[in-house]
Amino acid sequence: MESLYRHPSPVNPADALVALALVGPSGSGKSTLCRHLLETTALAQKPIELSRSFTTRAPRGAERDGVEYHFVSKERFRAMIDAGGFLEWAEVHGNYYGTPAAVIDDARARGACGVLFDIDYQGARQIRARVPTLVSVMIVPPSWQVLEARLRGRNTDSDEVIERRMANARAELAHYAMFDYLLLNDDLDGARREIEAIFVAERARRARRAGLAEALLRERR
Numbered sequence: 001m002e003s004l005y006r007h008p009s010p011v012n013p014a015d016a017l018v019a020l021a022l023v024g025p026s027g028s029g030k031s032t033l034c035r036h037l038l039e040t041t042a043l044a045q046k047p048i049e050l051s052r053s054f055t056t057r058a059p060r061g062a063e064r065d066g067v068e069y070h071f072v073s074k075e076r077f078r079a080m081i082d083a084g085g086f087l088e089w090a091e092v093h094g095n096y097y098g099t100p101a102a103v104i105d106d107a108r109a110r111g112a113c114g115v116l117f118d119i120d121y122q123g124a125r126q127i128r129a130r131v132p133t134l135v136s137v138m139i140v141p142p143s144w145q146v147l148e149a150r151l152r153g154r155n156t157d158s159d160e161v162i163e164r165r166m167a168n169a170r171a172e173l174a175h176y177a178m179f180d181y182l183l184l185n186d187d188l189d190g191a192r193r194e195i196e197a198i199f200v201a202e203r204a205r206r207a208r209r210a211g212l213a214e215a216l217l218r219e220r221r
């Protein structure tokens with residue numbers, strides 16, 4: 001009779017992918033730290049992808065459709081909600097933002113080892129409800145003064161928009177208790193090292209590696 005031990009089962013790729021949400025007040029450093037993870041190829045042999053959202057807000061500065069966001073009308077956004085096109089969606093600062101429904105499956109099909117979400121706390125809550133293994137990080141600014149200076153230094157928003165983002169910043173931070181990690185973004189090098197450490201540690205979690213051990217255990221020496 002053929003031994004059942006001859007065919008080791010493959011590692012379950014569904015368990016291996018890290019879905020990582022970076023959340024925090026506007027200007028706290030979410031996109032800076034996402035960019036760093038995407039560029040740090042030494043973290044993993046496989047690529048990390050950034051989830052690209054749909055939004056009803058207008059492009060700002062040099063933003064292009066299909067690059068930073070998919071920029072769509074409110075009507076199109078509503079039609080996408082009705083068609084079940086979003087993994088999560090929310091109203092943020094008076095505009096609608098949503099994560100495409102298939103983003104994790106698509107990344108996995110392309111062989112990615114991680115997907116990053118630059119979203120707000122409402123989005124992280126909704127994704128966690130559907131994807132319990134979501135890893136969530138809240139980026140904390142060193143002070144309100146530094147946060148405002150960074151928003152102004154970015155040179156992308158009017159005084160009025162900065163005022164509104166500062167007013168919303170406290171409400172965003174107030175949700176810190178639902179996050180797995182709090183990352184203080186003071187010194188940029190330190191913050192980069194910390195987000196890398198979180199990603200690497202999450203990759204090594206037993207739940208994501210169990211398939212490796214199980215495959216070995218099923219193999220005959």
Ligand code: ADP
Nearest residue numbers: 026027028029030031032150154185186187188
């Ligand atoms: P978010 O994506 O959360 O809105 P950004 O990543 O755009 O924030 O960061 C806001 C601004 O602050 C950018 O101009 C960025 O270069 C700058 N910045 C981010 N982190 C730091 C840091 N640790 N030290 C100094 N400047 C920073």
Ligand code: 5GP
Nearest residue numbers: 053089090092097098099118119120122123
């Ligand atoms: P901005 O207009 O500065 O690009 O983004 C404003 C806020 O919306 C940020 O906090 C950003 O993280 C959040 N955001 C961007 N895309 C999404 C999304 O798809 N879903 C949710 N819930 N929030 C998003």
